[in-house]
Amino acid sequence: MAAQFGVLGAVEAQIAGRPVALGHARQRSVLAVLLVEAGRPVTVDQLIDRVWGAEAPQRAAGALYSYLSRLRAALGDAGIGIERRPGGYALTADPQTVDLHRFRRLVTQARGAESDRSAAELIAQALGLWRGEPFAGLDTPWLDAMRQSLLGERLAAELHHNDVLLRLGRHGELLPSLAAAVAQHPLDERLAEQMVLALYRSGRQADADEQYRRIRRCLADELGSDPGAGLRRLHERILAADPTLIAAPAVRAASPATVPAQLPADVRAFTGRTEELAVLDKSLAPPEGDEPPLTVVLLSGTAGVGKSALAVRWAHRVRDAFPDGQLYVNLRGYDAEQPVAVGDALAGFLTALGVRGAEIPPGVEERAGRYRSELTGRTMLVLLDNASSVEQVRPLLPGTGSCLVLITSRDALPGMVALYGAERVNLDLLPLPDAVVLLRRLIGARVDREPAVAEQLAAACARLPLALRIAAELAAARADVALAELVGELGDHRVRLDLLDAGDPRAEVRAVFSWSYQNLPADAARVFRLLGLHPGESVRADDVAALADAGAGEARRLLGVLVRASLVHAGRGGRYGMHDLLRAYAAELAAAHDPAPERRAALTRLFDHYLAGAVAATTTLYPDAARPGTADLAAARPSTEPEAAGAGGDAEVAWPGGGPEVAGAGAGPGAAEAARSWLEAERPNLAAACTYAAAHGWHRFAISLAATMFRYLDAGGPAAEAVAVTASAVSAALALGDREARARALSDLGRLHRRQGRLEEAAATYRQALALYADLGERAAEAVALRNLGTVHWRLGDYRQAAEHYQRAGAHYRELGDDAGQADASVRLALVEARLGDADRAAERLRPALELYTRLGDRFSEAYVLSLLARLSCRPDDLERAAAHLEQSLAAVRQAGDRTAEAYALTDLAAVHARGGRLTEAADHLRGALVLHRRIGDRASEAEALNDLGQVLRAAGDAAGARAQHEQALVLAREIGDRYEQARAHDGLAAAAGDDGATHRDRARRLFADLAVPGAPGW
Known part of the structure; x- marks a missing residue:
């Protein structure tokens, strides 16, 4: 059975993951001495001296033998012995089962990395073994000296770690830990030097100068000396703005969880482009002389020429050269209706790079x-597909030479070459031999039997890979028809097409599209046209069923026809997509052949379908069961019947029943999981539908779907x-002149801002909603x-403004006779009173x-x-009653799948346990709450x-752990402007630092005084 031992914190032993009872302090001291010397004998005299010191009793040896015997019994199950050897007693455990010896080995390995x-990773592992004071x-x-x-040793490792991180350019993430270390060791010049350098590299020259002056004063006051030569030289270089002080780019250790791999699937039967691939390969060559590395490559060429296929093929070939991952986005730059907004592309990239949603800035430039x-x-490949302009691309360019951007565009984008030094690769039509080879790979031996006709077919397809693939699929589907006959049919279609314009390959490809389209059955042709109307990028069969007003089975059959004709491609998870040229062609056909009322009716059916699915899924996932305040308008929002609008947003349609089966209403974990999966899969389509609808007249639908x-x-x-979705509802309501809907959407938008820590934006948005509701007379x-x-x-x-608003809300609730609302306002006022130090009044x-809530x-x-109440009183009966109720609430919200309410319940339960002295349970609950808060992006919580976790850990004696939590809290509270949590963080850091926390203590006092708050709550 595996055993593990720890001395870097409390002395502990675990066998098979379970703690071992090690007895009283003296007996644990014996084990501590043996663990420090693991594998080496320690004499009896040494043991007595190290365990008792000068105060050893007369019969210390007898007591020692007793302790050794008990320890043997406790550790025997793991096969660990305490042997008597010629030099004394030795613990037979492998030294690497002891955290101290693992720490030393990792530090040694780091120094030779x-x-x-590698050094940074090894030292981080070593420092991660520490649980507190040894x-x-x-x-x-002896133990005190050890x-x-x-x-x-730990400080030396930390200093080495700091040096390594500074060399890697990771100065920003070092600042919180450096600040804490400097506060704990105010006279350590090496720490001060690291702090000064980190501040300077973070653009904080004034703070770096002040830090230098601080240690100079400390050294003069305490030691009567000046800073050493190294620190003085650093200060001189900062004053001289020495460019060599600027850090090298941070080198991040990529983890599987944060390495994006977004490339589309490689292209089947890819043919030719040998020269172009060779040119692309040269982009990876190191630059000559002092030239900066190539960072942008532009693939340009006409529509359908195979730019995306070539880009994806090459990206897959060289992906190993980009170990930190590959990013991909189809910018849809030539889609007249739905090009991808730059801000949305940036948000997608940031999410793929591991940035939490709440941390994604609101503006394009900030993103x-x-x-x-x-x-x-990072060394990454960024593939920007179907870009239409320099402005669409510019914000997506990295600022580092370690990344390569590959752009595809129908246009030459000369600005990319002039402004960004892009290497342009012009992609022409496939050479005729390569075009014939592609046909052979797709069709087979028929090409060899009719080589001349195959060349005619390739020429008729304008030697465009997309057109060649479509023609090949049609030829394969009509294996009994000679290629010559098919070429003749294509010629006839081209004559009939008004789209044909000599010399324009795009006209040629339309002719090929038409050739394939004209051979479709009428029902499949209609579905193809309707797919051009869809605002998203991919569809499922039930989406197509709604568009076409058909059954799901019929929709699947028709999609199969389109897939076989290469007009639609099948993807993962039962989804189907279209090339952007085909989408544009389908939209042209729909505009030409389907009357506007029919097109609008098709989209209205699609929007009804999405709204029904969203309602079914969200009802299944989120039954109304939550702590007060977990949803801003859960109770008081006036109810509205969802409706989808016809032309102009005025015509009401019947509320659809049911919705997609996968999101069907129901109970239990299976239904909830199906609903969540449907929402996650359809989320891009739902968002696209919402924004499209708001811009094109389906205003009621946009409002209802957003809500x-x-x-x-x-x-x-x-x-x-x-x-974006909620802002669409705001604009849709504004377009309708529906002030009530606009107020509701503004309230939702305010909550999103508040959750993300954008408190000033939240306040401004809430004020707009409040003014609208007041004007409407909607008192609730x-x-x-x-x-x-x-x-x-x-x-x-x-707090004065908070109390005033709560009091006004309570007055409204009294007028309305809403007892629950009055109780809610009273609870919030009690929170203000408790925060301001009047616990008795809060309890009253x-x-x-x-x-009332009980009734x-x-x-x-x-x-x-x-x-x-339990937090205010600490009476055992109150604590027990609160804990019991909270456990029930926690179980209920978990069953409901409400992560926000679950996080709050865990936080409340942690506070009750902490008040009752159950610190381990409190810490566990807070860690669980933190996971949820981060997942949902609730930065203030x-x-x-x-x-809270910092306070619990400090109460449990883990000062280092407490300090780490308060440091994180301080950074976050500063970002969102929460002054109370800033004060609590400073207060916690001061307490964790003991007598050395004067700076934090002063800042906490000032902040608490500014807030008129007596101080941080204790456990």
């Missing part, structure tokens, strides 16, 4: 800056997409908007609310108020939970 990246809870002179020695930062030091999707997107969907909705605005002020630390306000049977609100 071949690269800084031998925590044990106190003997403890200080080991802490010195572009974050994107460039994320790519710094339906809101709960799902708010509970963890991509933040940028959630904002106005009360909710007041409550939401109060919560933003609460987060901003403006909470008890009537608790009675109403609102178990979730009852559990929350009980947790608040994340900062609060980090500080």
